Amino acid sequence: MPRDEFVWINKQRPSKYFDSHIIEGIGDDTAVYSSSDDFDELLCVDTLIEDIHFKKSTMAPEDIGHKALAVNISDIAAMGGIPTYYMVAIAVPTTWSDDELEGIYRGMTELGIRYKMDMIGGDTVSSPRGLMISVTVRGKVEKGRALLRKNAKPGDLVFLTNTTGRSAAGLSLLLDKGRHGRFSMQESELVQTHQRPEPRVQEGRAAAKIDPLISLNDISDGLASELNELAEASNTSIELWETHIPIAKELKNFPEKNYWDWIFYGGEDFELVGTVRESDWPILENEIEKTESQLYVIGRVLEGNPLVTLLGEKRKTILEKKGYNHFKQ
Ligand SMILES: Nc1ncnc2c1ncn2[C@@H]1O[C@H](COP(=O)(O)OP(=O)(O)OP(=O)(O)O)[C@@H](O)[C@H]1O
Numbered sequence: 055m056p057r058d059e060f061v062w063i064n065k066q067r068p069s070k071y072f073d074s075h076i077i078e079g080i081g082d083d084t085a086v087y088s089s090s091d092d093f094d095e096l097l098c099v100d101t102l103i104e105d106i107h108f109k110k111s112t113m114a115p116e117d118i119g120h121k122a123l124a125v126n127i128s129d130i131a132a133m134g135g136i137p138t139y140y141m142v143a144i145a146v147p148t149t150w151s152d153d154e155l156e157g158i159y160r161g162m163t164e165l166g167i168r169y170k171m172d173m174i175g176g177d178t179v180s181s182p183r184g185l186m187i188s189v190t191v192r193g194k195v196e197k198g199r200a201l202l203r204k205n206a207k208p209g210d211l212v213f214l215t216n217t218t219g220r221s222a223a224g225l226s227l228l229l230d231k232g233r234h235g236r237f238s239m240q241e242s243e244l245v246q247t248h249q250r251p252e253p254r255v256q257e258g259r260a261a262a263k264i265d266p267l268i269s270l271n272d273i274s275d276g277l278a279s280e281l282n283e284l285a286e287a288s289n290t291s292i293e294l295w296e297t298h299i300p301i302a303k304e305l306k307n308f309p310e311k312n313y314w315d316w317i318f319y320g321g322e323d324f325e326l327v328g329t330v331r332e333s334d335w336p337i338l339e340n341e342i343e344k345t346e347s348q349l350y351v352i353g354r355v356l357e358g359n360p361l362v363t364l365l366g367e368k369r370k371t372i373l374e375k376k377g378y379n380h381f382k383q
């Protein structure tokens with residue numbers, strides 16, 4: 055039987071933590087620990103590997119640098135936090151030139167500057183095959199206000215920023231034509247979403263204003279997978295309403311018939327999905343209006359076993375946790 059990434063990680067979870075300052079260890083988008091009277095610290099690490107997360111044919115060096123930092127900033131956003139510092143570990147094969155490495159750092163630094171983040175260290179090694187870049191990001195959030203997955207409560211509305219499936223559609227185009235291929239305007243939008251995801255920090259900060267605290271997750275492995283994680287962490291059941299799921303205009307015009315697979319299971323959207331009490335919905339809507347993002351209600355949290363279901367006009371289907379799973383591809 056193939057291993058499952060999530061089952062495996064759960065097995066590594068220590069039964070207790072020595073340090074009483076740890077608020078959340080393994081199990082959310084970032085670790086959370088208390089540091090001062092005003093702020094809690096957030097810490098996360100995500101890694102990109104050549105041929106798994108990118109190929110030279112799908113991403114320019116600048117895109118790889120941007121994305122390696124962006125996916126981590128996205129985890130800070132998913133906690134409602136502000137990113138502050140980062141460290142970079144890189145393993146480099148001889149097949150990568152100095153210019154390409156400069157490009158990676160250019161893409162990363164440009165994004166870091168936009169968020170006023172400081173790069174404070176890292177590590178450099180050689181690699182026998184394939185480039186690896188692993189970024190560790192530290193962030194902060196007002197004391198006791200991290201937006202944990204377990205905050206979802208029965209009765210909450212499920213919300214999503216913008217649309218999903220665009221990154222997977224962009225990847226499909228890139229695998230087909232290569233990054234120097236000819237793309238229509240709409241195709242270029244999809245490609246851009248895949249290569250340069252924009253972390254939703256402003257949106258996470260907007261969500262963090264709501265009291266009591268809401269639940270939030272960023273979408274790396276796919277909408278279905280992330281909602282299953284929310285359901286598991288909060289011991290609730292989640293029902294999605296098919297007619298409420300937003301479909302990006304670029305997907306509607308896409309010749310590919312089955313964009314629903316990309317929407318639910320594609321991954322790497324780095325949008326935010328969460329749950330909010332119905333009475334707080336207008337406040338969230340008002341706060342998100344101040345950002346560049348659209349906000350959609352896509353379902354409701356119910357009591358019951360951790361499960362994600364999709365209610366269509368005629369039928370009800372279970373959305374399995376079958377997004378991207380590193381041990382199952
Ligand atoms: N090898 C590992 N050892 C210990 N803890 C891990 C390991 N891999 C992941 N974790 C922890 O498991 C939890 C879930 O990690 P995961 O990487 O799935 O979250 P994510 O970063 O939100 O998702 P993604 O990596 O798909 O962007 C986090 O708390 C993370 O720190």
Ligand SMILES: Cc1ncc(C[n+]2csc(CCOP(=O)(O)O)c2C)c(N)n1
Nearest residue numbers: 105106107108109274275320321322378
């Ligand atoms: C060349 C190429 N092939 C496939 C993919 C798709 N992909 C890779 S990892 C991942 C999930 C998120 O990763 P993680 O769980 O590490 O955050 C997805 C959707 C890609 N980006 N590039």
Ligand SMILES: [Mg+2]
Nearest residue numbers: 083129132272
């Ligand atoms: Mg995450």
Ligand SMILES: [Mg+2]
Nearest residue numbers: 099100101129
């Ligand atoms: Mg991770």
Ligand SMILES: [Mg+2]
Nearest residue numbers: 100125129274
């Ligand atoms: Mg992540």
